[in-house]
Structure formats: C-alpha cells, structure tokens
Amino acid sequence: MDKNTNVLIVDDYKTMLRIIRNLLKQLEFDNVEEASDGQEALAKLRAGQFGLVISDWNMQPMTGLDLLKEVRADARLKDTPFIMITAESKTENVVAAKAAGVSNYIVKPFNAETLRGKIEKVLTHA
Amino acid sequence: MPDGQAGGDRIEAAVRAVLGSLSGDMTVTEAALLGELEALGREVARAKSEIAALRVDDINASHIPTATDELDAVVSHTATATNEILDCCEVLEGLQSRLAGEDAEALGGAVTRIYEACSFQDITGQRIGKVVSALKSIERRVAAVTQSFGRGESAPLAEQEEPAAPRTEGEELANGPQLPGAGTSQAEIDRLLASFD
Numbered sequence A: 001m002d003k004n005t006n007v008l009i010v011d012d013y014k015t016m017l018r019i020i021r022n023l024l025k026q027l028e029f030d031n032v033e034e035a036s037d038g039q040e041a042l043a044k045l046r047a048g049q050f051g052l053v054i055s056d057w058n059m060q061p062m063t064g065l066d067l068l069k070e071v072r073a074d075a076r077l078k079d080t081p082f083i084m085i086t087a088e089s090k091t092e093n094v095v096a097a098k099a100a101g102v103s104n105y106i107v108k109p110f111n112a113e114t115l116r117g118k119i120e121k122v123l124t125h126a
Numbered sequence B: 001m002p003d004g005q006a007g008g009d010r011i012e013a014a015v016r017a018v019l020g021s022l023s024g025d026m027t028v029t030e031a032a033l034l035g036e037l038e039a040l041g042r043e044v045a046r047a048k049s050e051i052a053a054l055r056v057d058d059i060n061a062s063h064i065p066t067a068t069d070e071l072d073a074v075v076s077h078t079a080t081a082t083n084e085i086l087d088c089c090e091v092l093e094g095l096q097s098r099l100a101g102e103d104a105e106a107l108g109g110a111v112t113r114i115y116e117a118c119s120f121q122d123i124t125g126q127r128i129g130k131v132v133s134a135l136k137s138i139e140r141r142v143a144a145v146t147q148s149f150g151r152g153e154s155a156p157l158a159e160q161e162e163p164a165a166p167r168t169e170g171e172e173l174a175n176g177p178q179l180p181g182a183g184t185s186q187a188e189i190d191r192l193l194a195s196f197d
Helices: A014-026 A038-047 A064-073 A091-100 A112-124 B007-021 B028-054 B057-096 B101-118 B120-148 B186-196
Strands: A007-010 A032-035 A052-055 A082-086 A104-107
Touching (some): A007 A014, A007 A038, A014 A112, A014 B120, A032 A038, A091 A104, A104 B186, B007 B028
Parallel strands (some): A052 A082, A082 A104
C-alpha cells in the first residue's frame, strides 16, 4: 500500500472531513485534499492527480453516487479507486454504488480499522 | 362563486343555495334532503369553530419555527463541541511523539477512538435534518388546511408544493441514516460486495 498516494476526501460536513483527514494521518497518508461536494471534487480530480477518492453520498449540488458515475465515465479518471463512506445503509444503495463501479463501501459510523482495511484492499488491487 | 372564497365558506354557500331552492311544497325525499343539508351546514360550522379553538395559526407562526430553530441550535452546538474535542485530540497527537513504547501506543489508540466517536456529529446532523424536513412538510399542510377554512392567506397545498425538479439516481437514493436495525451492517455490505466478485 503506497502511503504517498494522493487522496481526495469529499464530504459536506467539515467535521467529518477533519475526522477522516486525521484518521488518514494516523495511517500515514499525508497527501490529502478536501472537497465539500461532488462538483468541487470533480473539478479537483480533473485538475490534479489522485490515486484514491473517499466520498460521502448525501451532498449537494452533486451526490457521491453521481460523482462516482462522472469519474467512471471520464477516460482519464475511470480507474481511480473510489471508496464510498456514507450513512446510506440500504441494500439498494450498495447495489447502485456497485453497479456504478464503487471500489468499496463503508457505512457510517465506522472505525479506523475498517477504513484501513478497505484502503489497503482497493490500493492493493488498483 | 369567487375564486378566492375559502373552502368552508364555499360549502356553506352551496348548502344555502340548495336550501333556498327548496321552497314551497316538498316531497318526502326533498324534506329528507333538506334535513341532511341542514345537518351538513351545522357540521361545517362546528368544524370551523373547532379549528378556530385549536389556534392552528400558532403551529406555523410559532411552534414549528421554534422547533426548527432549536434543532438547528442542537446541530450548531454539537458541531462546536465536536471541533473543540478534535482540537484537543490534535494537541494530544502532538504530545504523542514525546512518549515512547506502550505509552505512545495507548495515547494513539485513545485518540483514534475519540475520532471514531466524533463521527456521531455527522449522523446526528443528518437525522435532525430529516426531522426538520418533516416539520416543514407539516407546516405546508397546516397552511393549506388553514387556507381552506378562510383563516390564512397562503395558497392551496397543490400550488405550494415546489415543482418537482428532475432528480438523479444519487438524489433519489439519498435517504440519510436508517434507524438502528433497519439498515445493512458493514459485515452484510462486505458479503454483498463479495457476491459480485
């Protein structure tokens, strides 16, 4: 697992961005950028080089699922590992995310070990 | 009938119009109809006075705005408190480098647990957002009922609902956190994802 991977975290709750950033720091990921919705995230992804996206679902003006679809439809971004971290825990949400190409799915509230395990899994298979 | 006439008044006017037309000798059927219409008129008048006694205007003028303001304050205060806790955690993390061995490990583990616990603020905020949305829906419906009895100036319910904008799949499926036991656990999600591989 490459700890130098550039990670983009996307959430409309600033507190949640801070928590995920600090947990990533504990996992020794220091190259972390933030976005507060799908549109801002897409702009940053298109402008930069990211090796991992960790996104919430429920955001405006673009949801995490819609961001995921945009990423998978973009020729340059389509292979970027994408982890959804969300309170949306219905089976239909997981199925829709999988159909859209999500790399892994974490339901809130989550613990650091779950986050570490999912990141390791998606970066190993990237 | 004037367009702006309230629903309750329209019913009363219709009853009076029908009663006015039933003059002179009446058949048994017409007499029965007259009795039913008079009873209907009394029911409408009683319903109007009961609604007035309920002071439904207070619901929209005071109760619901106060409730939503209180809930907004809960979200704001928990966010402030959570960020103060995170400030403290970051100070503790800075001190961790001065420790060694088990002490450093214990401090790091405790800080991680605090970070994990602080995610309650996100879930709480989303749950309160759902409650506020429900309150606003009730507010619109109360306004419509008040209007139909000529006590408010708001438009009928059908006109108050915002036009439905096209929604993406992501928006359609955004329901927020489920109640305990109603959602899918992380272990079940992992099994579901594995079943696609």
